[in-house]
Amino acid sequence: MIHRIAALIVKEFLALFRDKRSRLTVVVPPIIQLFVFSYAATYDLEKVPYAVYNEDPGVFSRALTARLEGSPHFNKVAVITRETEIAPLVDARQALLVIHVDRHFSRDILRGRSGRIQVILDGRNSNTAMIALNYIRTVVTAYGDELVRTAGIRGFPAVLETRTWYNPNLESRWFIVPGVLGIITLLVTLITTALSVAREREQGTFDQLLVTPLRPVEILIGKSIPGCVIGLAEGTVCLLAAALWFKVPLRGNLLMLYGGLGLFLLSAVGVGLLISSLSVTQQQGLLGVFLFMVPAVILSGFTTPIGNMPALVQHLTRLNPVRYFMVVLRGVFLEDAPPAVFFAQFWPMALIALATLSLAGWLFRHRID
Amino acid sequence: MRPSPDRRTSERPRRHIVGMRRLRGMIRKEFLQILRDPSSIAIAFLLPVLLLLIHGYGVSLDATNVPIAFVAESPSAEAVSLGEAFAGSPYFNVRKFRTMQDAMTALTTHQVNGIVRVRDNFSGILDPSRPAPIPIQVILNGVDANTARLVSGYADGVWALWLEARVRQAGGEIRPPVELISRIWYNSEMRSRNFLVPGLIAVNMTLIGALLTAMVMAREWERGTLEALMVTPVSILEILLGKLIPYFIMGMGGMALSVIMAVEVFAVPLRGSMGILVLTSSVFLLVSLGIGLFISIVARNQFVAGQIAIIVTFLPAFLLSGYIFDIASMPRAVQIVTHAVAARYFIAILQSSFLAGDIPAVIGPNLAALVLMAVFFLTLCGLKSKKRLD
Numbered sequence: 001m002i003h004r005i006a007a008l009i010v011k012e013f014l015a016l017f018r019d020k021r022s023r024l025t026v027v028v029p030p031i032i033q034l035f036v037f038s039y040a041a042t043y044d045l046e047k048v049p050y051a052v053y054n055e056d057p058g059v060f061s062r063a064l065t066a067r068l069e070g071s072p073h074f075n076k077v078a079v080i081t082r083e084t085e086i087a088p089l090v091d092a093r094q095a096l097l098v099i100h101v102d103r104h105f106s107r108d109i110l111r112g113r114s115g116r117i118q119v120i121l122d123g124r125n126s127n128t129a130m131i132a133l134n135y136i137r138t139v140v141t142a143y144g145d146e147l148v149r150t151a152g153i154r155g156f157p158a159v160l161e162t163r164t165w166y167n168p169n170l171e172s173r174w175f176i177v178p179g180v181l182g183i184i185t186l187l188v189t190l191i192t193t194a195l196s197v198a199r200e201r202e203q204g205t206f207d208q209l210l211v212t213p214l215r216p217v218e219i220l221i222g223k224s225i226p227g228c229v230i231g232l233a234e235g236t237v238c239l240l241a242a243a244l245w246f247k248v249p250l251r252g253n254l255l256m257l258y259g260g261l262g263l264f265l266l267s268a269v270g271v272g273l274l275i276s277s278l279s280v281t282q283q284q285g286l287l288g289v290f291l292f293m294v295p296a297v298i299l300s301g302f303t304t305p306i307g308n309m310p311a312l313v314q315h316l317t318r319l320n321p322v323r324y325f326m327v328v329l330r331g332v333f334l335e336d337a338p339p340a341v342f343f344a345q346f347w348p349m350a351l352i353a354l355a356t357l358s359l360a361g362w363l364f365r366h367r368i369d
Numbered sequence: 370m371r372p373s374p375d376r377r378t379s380e381r382p383r384r385h386i387v388g389m390r391r392l393r394g395m396i397r398k399e400f401l402q403i404l405r406d407p408s409s410i411a412i413a414f415l416l417p418v419l420l421l422l423i424h425g426y427g428v429s430l431d432a433t434n435v436p437i438a439f440v441a442e443s444p445s446a447e448a449v450s451l452g453e454a455f456a457g458s459p460y461f462n463v464r465k466f467r468t469m470q471d472a473m474t475a476l477t478t479h480q481v482n483g484i485v486r487v488r489d490n491f492s493g494i495l496d497p498s499r500p501a502p503i504p505i506q507v508i509l510n511g512v513d514a515n516t517a518r519l520v521s522g523y524a525d526g527v528w529a530l531w532l533e534a535r536v537r538q539a540g541g542e543i544r545p546p547v548e549l550i551s552r553i554w555y556n557s558e559m560r561s562r563n564f565l566v567p568g569l570i571a572v573n574m575t576l577i578g579a580l581l582t583a584m585v586m587a588r589e590w591e592r593g594t595l596e597a598l599m600v601t602p603v604s605i606l607e608i609l610l611g612k613l614i615p616y617f618i619m620g621m622g623g624m625a626l627s628v629i630m631a632v633e634v635f636a637v638p639l640r641g642s643m644g645i646l647v648l649t650s651s652v653f654l655l656v657s658l659g660i661g662l663f664i665s666i667v668a669r670n671q672f673v674a675g676q677i678a679i680i681v682t683f684l685p686a687f688l689l690s691g692y693i694f695d696i697a698s699m700p701r702a703v704q705i706v707t708h709a710v711a712a713r714y715f716i717a718i719l720q721s722s723f724l725a726g727d728i729p730a731v732i733g734p735n736l737a738a739l740v741l742m743a744v745f746f747l748t749l750c751g752l753k754s755k756k757r758l759d
Binding site: 030041042048049112116118120124130137147161165166172187283285291294298309316335337341 | 504552564588728
């Protein structure tokens with residue numbers, strides 16, 4: 001039996017790697033994408049283009065705008081003098097925000113009233129707008145605190161002191177890069193498994209495989225191993241890149257990470273083979289991949305939190321193996337979470353793997369064209 | 370191979386590059402094939418509806434009901450009142466804890482996302498004779514930096530409102546030295562769905578365009594039917610157009626369905642003109658179909674074509690297009706890469722078309738880039754397939 005499976009595994013690897021283009025496709029682009037995506041996917045803004053519309057002749061507004069100019073987060077693109085100049089700048093996306101300092105800004109502060117600043121933001125991407133507004137607020141609050149100290153204005157009787165655990169500087173790259181590991185592993189696993197049975201069915205070689213002494217379980221193992229091996233290898237490359245190149249802290253137990261990776265690979269291979277054995281043509285297989293992969297990525301907590309989703313969709317995400325792997329990845333990389341957190345992710349992945357793999361194996365023989 | 374329905378035309382000498390009757394025959398053949406394997410129909414119509422439904426409802430960057438722990442070390446009237454303020458906010462779901470130790474355990478095991486802790490000196494908060502402000506500790510799980518930043522902002526808001534009300538109750542008044550007023554144009558309620566849904570349409574259309582065509586040429590190569598076509602008088606241009614036109618019609622159908630859903634189901638405003646929307650989507654769909662066709666021609670077998678389509682379509686359109694992540698904040702080298710992602714231009718147009726209206730400064734350059742890409746890929750397809758003929 002071992003002998004038969006080994007022969008099948010060799011055949012599967014050959015089928016993947018014999019064609020030079022396929023060989024390149026499985027190895028090179030995922031590694032390139034790892035780097036490009038890890039650099040690209042960040043919520044931290046840099047050089048936000050802004051314009052200043054300062055009607056205040058006083059000293060305070062100049063001190064405040066000087067602070068913005070000194071910040072690496074902002075990039076001044078225009079100084080305007082009329083209200084009508086605001087709309088063209090924002091419409092054409094030349095400035096993400098316009099800071100309008102009220103005419104009486106300095107006078108109001110001197111008289112003990114609040115000096116007023118208006119910020120106009122381009123809300124076409126409201127998330128970016130919100131982040132930029134938070135940056136501005138930080139600068140303005142810091143300036144207000146300085147006024148309290150130096151000008152003797154009365155401040156708040158109590159203050160919030162906010163700390164963030166695991167990621168004190170709130171670098172979104174620490175959040176995204178471990179996630180990219182999960183996404184790339186999913187991608188590699190799907191491209192090695194999801195079309196493999198469909199191709200054989202379309203070409204008729206799968207029927208030949210079924211009349212050999214190989215049992216469905218053996219075919220299942222033979223078809224699963226290449227995806228698992230390649231996924232494990234590329235997962236390890238991603239892990240090294242995240243820790244050594246992107247310098248994401250690796251605080252937890254690698255054993256937990258590899259335990260999670262193993263279960264995730266099994267469940268992803270299971271889904272891939274299930275898609276593959278459900279389809280009669282490769283085009284159907286490809287459709288299946290996208291019908292699974294797109295929701296699986298978007299509803300995994302990779303970029304947008306699951307906690308924000310409506311309750312019904314949150315329940316739906318329980319069927320998504322990527323969701324659990326994301327928690328494992330971030331739990332190991334950033335949190336060094338307690339074992340209970342990991343085990344709560346392990347068993348659903350194991351269940352998904354079991355269900356999809358056995359269904360795929362059953363369909364090998366029972367899918368009638 | 371079935372006999373060509375336009376057999377009679379084959380007797381004619383090839384005077385025109387595109388003969389209408391031959392082309393009509395090719396298109397008819399393609400539609401018959403589409404009907405035979407209905408997965409193309411599913412790609413064009415089922416895929417966009419399903420993805421828009423799941424994502425339009427599922428994806429949101431607006432955090433509500435964030436579970437937080439509230440620790441009051443000595444229960445004073447002030448502490449109870451602040452706890453109620455947090456509990457009354459739609460942004461938070463408050464769980465009370467007696468000790469900091471318990472709250473920290475809840476944070477590490479993901480039961481809560483943050484802790485607000487008031488110490489026993491909190492009751493003296495309104496005493497004006499205090500020399501220094503009293504610190505209130507807030508701890509957040511910072512793993513998801515973006516959400517942590519939002520939640521921190523919400524906490525500041527709840528806190529500022531509570532403090533102001535409390536000081537006023539005590540007969541005092543507090544005024545920050547600088548007051549910040551923000552106005553968000555185009556999306557004043559800051560609904561993240563308003564920009565996510567148009568972006569999703571572009572991501573969906575990228576998938577649909579490429580998926581529809583990625584397999585078709587490769588399939589003909591693989592089965593040898595392309596060679597059979599070559600010996601007929603049908604020209605390469607007719608073959609390519611015969612592939613493009615049916616899928617273009619289906620893709621535009623999918624696009625129309627997506628726009629109707631965005632407006633009717635997700636209540637995203639559509640402020641631009643229909644004409645611009647149709648024009649820009651047509652050009653984008655041509656790019657997208659062209660890329661699919663190009664993959665198909667280069668890969669020559671469906672397996673590799675499928676693999677390439679999976680790799681080059683979804684994730685780049687999702688991550689490198691400005692759909693969620695701001696392109697201007699990416700490193701220079703990555704910004705250059707994003708210029709090769711067609712979805713980038715379409716998303717810029719769609720976000721303006723839906724939320725702001727027809728803005729020439731946005732539509733002009735982005736549409737030009739799309740036209741360029743369409744010409745580039747379709748020409749490449751023509752050249753590449755000619756080369757294979759020799």
